[in-house]
Amino acid sequence: MSHPDVYLDKVINGTKADLDSFLAFFLWECPSRMIPDKEEVRRWAEALDKRGPEFESDAATCREFVSGNGA
Known part of the structure; x- marks a missing residue:
């Protein structure tokens, strides 16, 4: 994407x-x-980690994507 933090x-x-x-999506x-x-x-995962336990599964999903196990 052209704007990494959009x-x-x-x-x-x-x-x-x-x-x-x-x-x-x-x-x-x-x-x-x-x-x-x-x-x-990866930045999304870090931000979600900071949001606490409620967002732990979303952060894990992002880390899986980054490691190549997601998409």
Whole structure:
């Protein structure tokens, strides 16, 4: 993606339900031209880790994507 942090605000401030939908779309469903790069998703995982236990599964999903076990 051309702007690495374009969605970081959503990751930092979005609700759990919003983030579940957001991650499902960007990590598995979006067109190939929209797939985020691994560095961007790594930043999402770090931001979600900081949000606490409620977002632990979302952070884990991002880490799986980065490690190549996701998409």
